[in-house]
Amino acid sequence: MLLDLPLDVQQVRAHQDLVRSGDPAQCCLLLLDGFACRHKQLRNGRRQIMAFHVAGDLTNLTGLLLGQVDCSIRTLTPARVGFIPHDTVLGWSGPYPNLMRLLWLDTLITAAVLQEWVVNVGQRPAYERVTHVLCEQVSRLHAVGLAEGHRCELPLTQDVLADAVALPVAHVSRALQELQDAGLIAHLDRSLHVLDWDGLKRAGWFDPGYLHQLDMAA
């Protein structure tokens, strides 16, 4: 149904902010293609990434009720994104009451994932930390059919990864190195091969329960 909408679709380049933290919120964003991330820029130059978005994600949903954007959204690759005015979304509550509940559910799952990120950043050592985010991304891509078997596109630079796990780039580099040496992953160009999924999950203490995916194949 969503896809039948007459959407205002735009093609945007990589490394662009779609919305910026603090702006008044007017639209929800539907990521149709490409990758993006939600992040906050601090005044001391540091930056924290809160989540990665993949094709199909409805982002900036929080602005709907909050009235203002609480996180900047930035493309990581060239992307196609649909802009859906809040009025349109709110208009759905009449004809599709269940849809509203789904949107609510979406925010609940977002929150559940955030909690796991707090744990990740707060309690896990460097190596486990990057492993854990990798697991999460792979698991999510798998669930939405964006992974073929053990391989999936995951165009994250180490810089980006570093801002997601709150570690310096140098350490991320070393951690990835270790993961390859351990025979758990391999990556060529912008994609990731998982060589040993169970091993990877163990290395990152990854338990996908918090993602609340319908398809628990992972």
Added chain:
Amino acid sequence: MLLDLPLDVQQVRAHQDLVRSGDPAQCCLLLLDGFACRHKQLRNGRRQIMAFHVAGDLTNLTGLLLGQVDCSIRTLTPARVGFIPHDTVLGWSGPYPNLMRLLWLDTLITAAVLQEWVVNVGQRPAYERVTHVLCEQVSRLHAVGLAEGHRCELPLTQDVLADAVALPVAHVSRALQELQDAGLIAHLDRSLHVLDWDGLKRAGWFDPGYLHQLDMAA
């Protein structure tokens, strides 16, 4: 309206888990009195606190749609808590459609706060980190009328604080010491005096916007 409900109210001791992560969720919890926290226990013995709850908070709301408890809730002090079965809550959607939207809003704000915690734990140095949580707590207590002027009850042990900011107790102790030496706070027994609110906010880089409080007096 909430308070008129025929609630199943129980008095519970300090340091008790009201619900445990992973349990099937059946009730929402309304904290009527006392303090509690939401936390996850890791298998390596570490623990991360996600949020503090004060009187009036409706907790375990996530379980309503998710079906399972995603975080344990533990009392920090003796507390009175009301148990509200999910069916009751869902039953409200008919008579009070706006209430559902409020509950949704609640989860959005919870998520916004979680994001700030990711930033806090990920990007801020020890001293700023504990300062920031203190600011948050004070700000929230103030907003719900649980602070008289510069003074509020805040019965957090340093252990608890440590698990919230992901730092060793020793560091929390030192940070609090510094805050007192700097003349920003003072604390006697279980309550906190804010001596210099603006200074405290600056020390913790605290900007209350993310709390989305109606009363922006803080």
Added chain:
DNA sequence: CGTCGTCTTGACCAAAGTCAACGCACGTGG
């Protein structure tokens, strides 16, 4: 061919983490 972005590596430093001892206040029970 040069440039830019990304990744890798090493050396070094500072901050967080660990551990353990001590002090103190508050109970309880003899």
Added chain:
DNA sequence: CCACGTGCGTTGACTTTGGTCAAGACGACG
């Protein structure tokens, strides 16, 4: 009323981890 235990806070010494910086390699692209 005192002895004792317990929970909580403080302090110090020490280790490890994460953080910073900078140089170099490699590949993509114009």
